[in-house]
Amino acid sequence: MTPATLELIHTAGTRQTVNVPITVFANGHDWSTFLPSQRLEVTGRLAEPSPGDLVAAILLVQGSPRVLTPPSGIQTVAGALRAGLRGAADALPADQRGLLPGLVVGDVSRMDPQVASDLKEAGLSHLNAVSGANLAIVAGAALALSRVLGLSLPLRAVLAAIAMLAFAVVARPSPSVLRALLMGLAAVIALGTGRSKDGLAALSATVLLLVLFAPDLARSYGFALSVAATAGILILAPRWRDRLSSPRNEGGSQQDCGQAREREGHRCHEGDVSSDGGGAKVPCRRLPRWMAEAVAVPVAAQVAVTPVLVLMSGQLTPVAVVANLLVAPAVAPATLLGFGAALVAPVWPEGARLLVIPAGYAVGWIVTVARWAVNLPFATVPWPGGLPGLGLLLVAVAVAIPILRRRAWRAVALTVAGAALTAVLVIRPIAGSWPPKGWLMVMCDVGQGDGLVVAAGPGRGVVVDTGPDPIAMDRCLRRIGVDDVPLLVLTHPHADHVDGLPGVLRNRRVGAVVVSPQRTGTRSSAHISAMLAHQHIPEWTASPGTRWRFGPSELTVLAPDLAQTEMNGHGEGSAINNSSVVVHVRWRSGSILLSGDLETEAQEELLRRVSVRADILKTPHHGSNRQSPDFLSAVGARAALISVGADNDYGHPALSTLTLLRRLGASIYRTDKSGDLAVVEREGEMAVVSRGL
Structure with missing residues (x-):
């Protein structure tokens, strides 16, 4: 999806010249290589835009585009700089490799989804979208260089303006970049002419001009957040900085330690208490000014953007202030080194990689802080939207x-x-630590899908299915402290069971992956095989009777039978569901049957072949209505676990299934009601506990 300008329309022999903004929807790798200013010819269909969008139409492209003109010289150079930075960043680990271009020039094309999610929940998402901070760092470096060269004040201002304009072209003019650019130009004009700098006036003029010439910004949350954060820093931060750095007398008024020292003729150190001449004590305890500013700026920005965040997402992020304070020292080095690497890369790739290595340490610190912050209790607090x-x-x-x-x-x-x-x-x-002591299995709350972790020893877990979301699966494994997966079982190749695979592979060792011998869903199976081959992870097919022991858990494969023919059911995907790998897990205190998405036909076939009795049942197919009463009765489970997404469109779990389970005497536990579920051993017996939503 990309914005464009529609210039010419050919329809049924007619030719119409226009000049209107549109939004283009297209498929194909070619589109990611195009640069601003290029003219293309495409075949497609025009559709009405969404109500309120300030574009003339939506263009749905069919087929490949034909390139009419190359990009302009400036855009070619900018594209080369971005590509050079991406190439140099290949020397970094995957999470840093994607964040560095995002931090420096707003290029998020290779951003790790997990890192992006962590940044968002920690209140650090502004780092992967170029903002005023990046522009200020570049302008500050230009001013410092011009001062070293001994340039006059007007020439310094010109050099800073050129640096900001060049940076804006390379980073592309997003709403936050446009806002920062106009404010920065106003500031350098004030610097060059010797006038006083009024940040609030510059911000006001910037907002008026941008909304006048780009009225769609009036509906942009990104622009609103940028303006609100800047206003908070301009209005609130100086006052709060002064209150934190200036001492107070007993009446509450502020006094400067230097003034007290001049009055009394003696040294007044921080932490001392001196007299004001009338007997009152003036405490000189205060934060250093740099520390007070470091605290005041992120607090002021977060306070100012909170109303916008409430309107936009309905949540508060208390951890954002601490997270921004911790990452602040790393932002400037990463930005300057990364921008330097982008400038050097087209002519000296090896030199660019040398600059990227120290930038990677700074970016790695940002990733670490974000990962730590989102795991804190109440990192985000739900709030009405x-x-x-x-x-x-x-x-x-x-x-x-x-x-x-x-x-x-x-x-x-x-x-x-x-x-x-x-x-x-x-x-x-x-x-109430999670997971509870003595946990045997955790059913992760991954939404509409399955993601299970069977205990395999300290820091180890056998994963059975990975859910639909890599981020949710990775978070669950982090919560329970699993960084080694000796075995991963993918019961069948449906998206709600396998799309979270990258989350399991992230920063973890995976010993081997077990898949169904029934090669239904060949396209998805081929994608999984390619991913595992790329990671050099062995792929095995399950066969009934295969048994493993990991830590306290013994796993035995019960199905599917190698001689079993394809069993179609009543719905789309039933054949794939019926080919699910079924695993029986036994512990010292009891057992559980992990039944994948088996439907009625496969349940009854399994019942004819083997004993399926277990103390706990992972209810097949998220509790759908395709259940065999004989099968559920034969299992004899006293507890039934259902992994299901809240308000899903499938009607899971079905009322008929819930009624049947209750009639059989099983207690029902659901992830959509209770969040993560854990099977634990207590006094030699098994129990099910929930983490709570």
């Missing part, structure tokens, strides 16, 4: 301000907040 959520936020602020302004109330509020934080960060993990 839209106007009701915004109204509730205003009420909360209206209550909080008077409380925080009164010393006694503030002390009480901070005490309560401290106690709550202690309970969340210390007491809760001790009392």
Whole structure:
């Protein structure tokens, strides 16, 4: 999907010249290689745009485009710089390789989805979209260089303006880049003419000009977030910095330690207390100014964007302030080294790789902080979205301000907040750690799909299916501390069971992968085989009677039978469901039957061949209505686990299945109601506990 300008339309022998903005939807690798300013000829169909979109039409392209003109010289150079940075970044690990171009020039084409998700949930997603911070770093470097060269003030301003314009072309003019560019140009004009710099006036003028000439920005959340963050930094951050860095006397007014020192004629160190001449004590304890600014800027930005985030996503991100504070020292080195690598790469690729290596350390720190932040309790807090959520936020602020302004109330509020934080960060993990001690299996809440982890020893787990989402599967494995997967079982090649495979492979050793011998769904199976071959992971086919023992768990394959013919059911994909690998897992305290997505025909065939009795049942096919009463009765499970997505479109689990399970005396546990589920051993017996949503 890309924006474009429609210039000429040929329809049924007619030719019409136009000049209107459109949005293009197209398939094919060619489109990722095109650069701005190129003219193309395509065949397609025009459709009406979505209500409120400020484009004339949507163009649905059919077939491959024909290139009419090459890109302009400037865009060719910009494209070469971006490609050079991508090539140089190949020397880095995969997560850093994708983030560095995103951090430097906004190129997220190779961004690891897991890293992107971590950045978003940690309040760091602005790092993979070029913003004012990147532009300020480049402009600052240009000003520093011009000062070393001894250039006059006007020439310094010109050099900074050229650097910002060049950077904006290379990074492409996103809303945040346009906002920062116009503000930066206003600042360098003020610098070059010797006028005072008024950031708020520059921001106001920038917003008015951009909305006037690009009115679609008025509906852009990205633009709103950029403007709000900048306004917070301009208006709130200086005041908060001064309050944090300036001392207070007992009455609450601010005094500077230097003034107290001049009055009294003696040195006043931080942490000392000196007299103001009238007997009052002036404490000189304060944060260093650089530290106060480092704290005030991310706090002010986060406070300012919170109303927009509530409108946009209906959640709060308390961890964002801490995360931004921790990554701040790494942003400037990564940006400067990365931009230097982009400039050097077209003429000296080896030199670009040398610059990328230290940039990788800085980017690696950002990835580490994001990964740590999202695993903190309450990293994101659900909040009503839209106007009701915004109204509730205003009420909360209206209550909080008077409380925080009164010393006694503030002390009480901070005490309560401290106690709550202690309970969340210390007491809760001790009392209710996840997974529970003695866990035998975890059913991950992966949405509409299956993702199971069977205990295989400390830090190890046998994974049975990977769910539909790599991010959700990776997060679950991280939560339970599994970094070694001696065996991975993919019961059948449906997306809700195998698309999360990259999440299991991420930063983990996988010993071997077991797949069904029934090669239904050949296209998906071929994709899986190619992925495993690329990772040099052995692929085995399951056969009944195969047995493994890992730690406390013994796994035995029960189905499908190698001689079994394809069993079609009543719905699309039934043959693939019926070819599911079925695994019986036994522990010292009991057993569970992992039945994949078996439907009625395969359940009854399995029942004729082997004993299927187990203490716990992983309910087949997410509790669909395609269940054999004889099969469920023969299993005799006292607990039934159902992995299912909330509000799914399939009607899972079916009411008939839930009724049947209850009639058979089974307790029902569902991931859509309880989140992750764990089978644990307690006093020699098995129990099922939930993590809770």
